[in-house]
Amino acid sequence: MKTYICIFFLCLLSCKEEKITNKSRFNLKNSDEIYKKISKIPDNQLTKIEIPEFIDLDTINGDNKTVNITIRNKGNRNLTSLTIKPPCSCNEVSKYDSVMLPNTSQTFSVNMKFDKIGNFYQGITVYGSFYPYIKKIYVEGYRKK
Template identity: 75%
Template sequence: MKKYSCILFILFLSCKEEKKVKNNGFNLKNSDEIYRKVSKIPDNQLTKIDVPEFIDLDTIEGDSKKIDITIKNKGQRSLTSLIVKPPCSCNEVSKYDSIMLPNQSQTISVNMKFEKLGNFYQGISIYGSFYPYIKKVYIEGYRRK
């Protein structure tokens, strides 16, 4: 019984979603809070972004993998309030600029953790002043070892 209690406690701590996103004051657990903030941006201030919809990692070994996501502001307005939210706070996101000028690109690295063996399918949420305020990048693959 103690063994299972310890395992549950460690799992609880490893994926506790209480981290803050930069200094924006957003709790990663509350995606609705982030969406409510960015959805208040007027339509005439929105831009367009280009991000991949899917990233196929094929077969990986090990419990983590660094993933690079390139975001391009392809609209005519500046992108403001860019927020990248991984599926779990145990995943690390590199520093990135929350403001992007038109036609500017940046690559954001996410160190993804995969605890279970087998197939995985996880989504990284991207919020900001672009239409439709939120986009998802889905990471899929198979963890062998």
């Protein structure tokens, strides 16, 4: 039993999330706080966005890969409070604008790090004034070396 408890705590500590996201006041481990703030935005101020649901990196060599992601505001309202949370604090997100005008798009980069050789499947979370407040982008592939 003690072994399982030790393994559990090691898993929790293996991805320490203490970095602050770019242009954001939120600590990465406070995802609930981000959602609570965003979910207070009235429905009549929400917009529509277009982002990829899956990104297939196929086979990569090495322990990191930069992924470029484009977000497009398809709605008639401004996209506000845009926050991008990588799957782990070891992944870095480039600077991005937290406000987007209607019918505009922007591209941001996430420098993904993969510690283990083999298949990977990680999610990048996007928060903002769009319905349903949270969207996930899943990055998948295989690390060869």
